[in-house]
Amino acid sequence: MDRSFLSQPAVIAASRQYVCARLATYEDEAEGKFLKALVRTGSGELENSVFAIFGPDGKDPLVRPGRSMKGVYKDAAAMADGMTKLAEWFPPKADPAAVPLVADVRLALDVASADGQPLVILVAKDAGKRKELEAAAAKLAWAKEFVGRFVYVSCGGGDDLAGVKGSDVDSVLLVVQPDRYGLKGTVIAQTADAAKLADTLTAGNKKFVRAAKAASHVRDGQREGVFWETKTPVTDPMEAAARERGRKK
């Protein structure tokens, strides 16, 4: 993912006019097919990264889809400017209101670690109560003080929380510090009171320790035996080869 563009304040500001979708390549078969059809690659297969901008119907690309935004914009400032001009064609009808949930806790820990952000886990065994919790969290996710600061996931508790240390049995919201490789996490704030979600997010954000990724992250992980199993095969030839080399270490 090209952080040289996506971490820039101008691009982040421009993103607030959009619905932003960042899919995890190789974690969903249907999404993989969609992404593969979107971009013609040298290998003819789905490769690690995809970039596109669509209108609100999600059907017609507004820029030529490719592997990276670098193929469309010369730098982050040009991207922010281009995004703003495209957004002017689509006056918004409403503000975002859905909580942006990662598919499961395992992937959410990985994403939060990669993003260097705290992970918010909404916990309710009952599906109806979970929906209520998600609706309450959605109001907070887009509030000025919280937007862009957390990764979210929702689960039924129990085995879903196997990789998370320190959760109380009756908690409905956990703020979790993911570990270096996003394989496990530790609860840094939690509440069993659905009326205290905002206070718990604030407390968790204060306790969260942002750790820069070391240049030796991949080498260290390979040496320690870390290996991420994807849900679908890794078809990017370079990445597939790197995985094989890493697995043999």
Place this chain on the structure above:
Amino acid sequence: MNRLALLLAVLVPTAAVAQPPRILPPDPPAVGIQWFTTWESAKAEAARTGRPILLVSAAPHCGGVSGIW
């Protein structure tokens, strides 16, 4: 000549195995883009709000190691 050969013997293998340092992208900011993480949820929200969609796909692992984009 012998000195040159010795120097080459020492330097060439080193150069052949030397790896360029991995240049990591800048760390993500504390306040970033708020991402939807599935295409279906993003499309539904875009249809509801009338907003365009910024789509990125990436793998949150590198060389099989998780915790990094």
